[in-house]
Amino acid sequence: MLDLSTFFLGRPLAAPLMNASGVWCNVTNQLNALAKSEAGAMVTKSCTLVRRDGNPEPRYHTLSMGSINSMGLPNEGHLYYLDYAQQHDYENKPLFFSVAGLTLDDNLTMVAQIQDAYTPAMVEINLSCPNVPGKAQIGYDFEALDVILAEISSAYARPFGVKLPPYFDIAHFDEVAEILNRYDKVAFVTCINSIGNGLMIDINSETVLIKPKQGFGGIGGEYVLPTALANVNAFYRRCPEKSIIGCGGVSTGEHVFMHLLAGASIVQVGTALYEEGVDIFARLKIELARIMQQKGYQKIEEYQGKLKTI
Incomplete structure (x- = not known):
């Protein structure tokens, strides 16, 4: 009788799992693999107005408990993903359309074209790209965050979501939440993106591990689990x-x-998906079901959001 299905903004999901934007979603064959996987939903690569090659290689490196990367938003341009979104089988699973314009005008242009295409995809505005040289994260500029949410709420007729960077101060949780709660159209919040500007070193060669930004990059994987959980619960x-x-x-x-x-x-998978491939979703479902069975839970709603404090 154990049931892993759930609902998200009224849409049914076979499982509460999906990829993290940027992983296994850059090109059509990767997106098709996600569509056939055991993931309950999927998201496109965060896209810019025009195609980007991203940062020079090497720009990703596996670490003992995760990864460091400085990808630099490599993507095929938003029209590529819009074409995919128009052909996606939404009866199979929901699709999120991730937008990461380098300017406010870029974001407004993209959401307008998504709206005109009448696609059922759910738009996510990525306000937390830590690895684009010369571009600060909007999520850390609270005044700019307020402005962009106001502009998109005015320009886009449907509910949308935002992807946020990690926050580390209770006062920042309070301030960002207050801004988010001003906008009814902000229907969901994705947290977190990688912890920006970490550094790891190869002691044998005495060099950094990735080339862009003199070796500084976003940290992902199990290193960030406590920070991610804190942000999820805080918001x-x-x-x-x-x-x-x-x-x-x-x-x-x-x-x-x-x-x-x-x-x-919903729970996204990034570094582990990059390392293991789309079969990870089947494994995670089995492991989650085993935990629920051990605890006597038959449905996700029986424990979702019910974290106890002491």
């Missing part, structure tokens, strides 16, 4: 009218359970 508590998508540190069913317990409605 779940502060934004009761919005759904939360959890992202960060997920490689086991136990990690999925933690995110759901902290308040996530």
